[in-house]
Amino acid sequence: MKRIHLLILLAIFTSCSLSAQRATVTGTITGIPQGTIVVINEIAGDQLQPVDTIRLDESGAFKLTLSPSSPTLYILNTNSRDIGIFHLMVAPKEKIAIDLAYQPEHKIFKINRCKGSRNMELYRQFYDIILNANTPAQQSEKAGQIEQLLLQNKQLLMSAFLVTFFEQDFENHAALYSDIRNALVKDHPDDPFVKHLNDRLKNVLLPGMEAPEISMKDTEGNIRNLSDLRGDVVLIDFWASWCGPCRRENPNVVRLYKKYHDKGFEIYSVSLDKERSAWLKAIKDDGLIWPNHVSDLNGWTSSGGKTYGIMSVPSTVLIDRQGKIIARNLRGPELERKLAELFQ
Numbered sequence: 001m002k003r004i005h006l007l008i009l010l011a012i013f014t015s016c017s018l019s020a021q022r023a024t025v026t027g028t029i030t031g032i033p034q035g036t037i038v039v040i041n042e043i044a045g046d047q048l049q050p051v052d053t054i055r056l057d058e059s060g061a062f063k064l065t066l067s068p069s070s071p072t073l074y075i076l077n078t079n080s081r082d083i084g085i086f087h088l089m090v091a092p093k094e095k096i097a098i099d100l101a102y103q104p105e106h107k108i109f110k111i112n113r114c115k116g117s118r119n120m121e122l123y124r125q126f127y128d129i130i131l132n133a134n135t136p137a138q139q140s141e142k143a144g145q146i147e148q149l150l151l152q153n154k155q156l157l158m159s160a161f162l163v164t165f166f167e168q169d170f171e172n173h174a175a176l177y178s179d180i181r182n183a184l185v186k187d188h189p190d191d192p193f194v195k196h197l198n199d200r201l202k203n204v205l206l207p208g209m210e211a212p213e214i215s216m217k218d219t220e221g222n223i224r225n226l227s228d229l230r231g232d233v234v235l236i237d238f239w240a241s242w243c244g245p246c247r248r249e250n251p252n253v254v255r256l257y258k259k260y261h262d263k264g265f266e267i268y269s270v271s272l273d274k275e276r277s278a279w280l281k282a283i284k285d286d287g288l289i290w291p292n293h294v295s296d297l298n299g300w301t302s303s304g305g306k307t308y309g310i311m312s313v314p315s316t317v318l319i320d321r322q323g324k325i326i327a328r329n330l331r332g333p334e335l336e337r338k339l340a341e342l343f344q
Contacts, residue, residue: 023092024063025063025090025094027062027098028059029062029100029102030060031103036078037079038076039054040052040076043072069092070191071092071191072090073087073161084106089120089158091117096117096120099112106131108130108131119156119158120158122162129142143166146166147166147173154180157188171309171312172329174201185198206325207324209325211317211325212307212308214307216296217294218294224268229266229268230322233265233318233319233342234267234318235265236270237270237314238272238305238316239314240273242273243313243314250286256336267290272313274299275297315328316328318330318335
């Protein structure tokens with residue numbers, strides 16, 4: 001009898017706890033055919049777990065009740081392969097009002113109205129930038145606008161999901177990943193997207209960190225240490241004779257070396273070549289006049305490349321006179337502007 005009472009009390013307590021966590025989402029979805037069933041999926045590891053469905057009335061209105069124990073990202077999809085998905089982040093006790101209009105030309109649900117959730121308001125602003133980038137000029141500004149938006153809202157958990165917009169260009173946005181991770185990891189250590197940022201940032205070298213040592217043989221077989229150049233501003237240039245973009249960038253690097261060498265600028269070139277003759281010929285043909293050319297002729301398994309996590313060439317790392325990383329992957333005008341700033 002006591003056991004039954006205990007189970008009843010436990011059930012009541014659990015029910016009350018879930019009720020206290022309940023969140024509601026109300027609103028409308030327009031632009032999809034009447035009768036379309038919208039499935040609400042919770043992300044569980046690498047699987048989607050259906051938790052509810054939305055059946056729209058004639059006006060497209062719906063009401064949804066969820067019981068997240070923490071801010072949770074749900075994916076809304078339909079029974080039509082022609083309709084894209086929508087992401088919905090819901091925190092315990094939230095009362096979200098949201099109106100969505102499906103845009104088939106982009107396969108995106110545009111948020112026309114959103115109240116009750118700062119995370120979803122960030123999601124709306126993110127996609128507004130994408131949808132409003134119609135001209136070439138707007139397209140070129142899009143990445144910078146998104147980066148600024150996420151930096152301003154890095155305390156919101158939605159930013160950990162949206163920053164994956166830069167996943168294919170991670171190396172150039174690692175600092176943004178780090179800023180968002182650092183803002184969220186204390187309060188949301190178990191969130192799957194915060195964990196993803198942690199995984200992505202393992203062994204990543206960011207500005208302000210000490211530049212790891214490289215000790216490799218030069219063209220004469222002598223060891224040259226990166227640390228021997230301490231006291232100068234140093235550009236570590238990862239390249240290869242077979243890399244077309246590297247060879248096209250070389251004249252600019254030579255010009256900058258001549259311009260700033262006397263002021264304390266050095267270049268430490270790490271070749272990812274495998275053929276010694278091709279490496280030496282490229283140095284001569286491109287007029288790479290600095291002495292710090294090193295390679296172990298191991299191609300992509302180059303020890304210097306592995307130390308710096310190099311996945312593509314050309315890649316650069318600029319380090320200051322104290323051996324700290326200033327920036328990564330500066331080339332062309334960006335490199336010239338940074339050097340002008342350092343040597344003004």
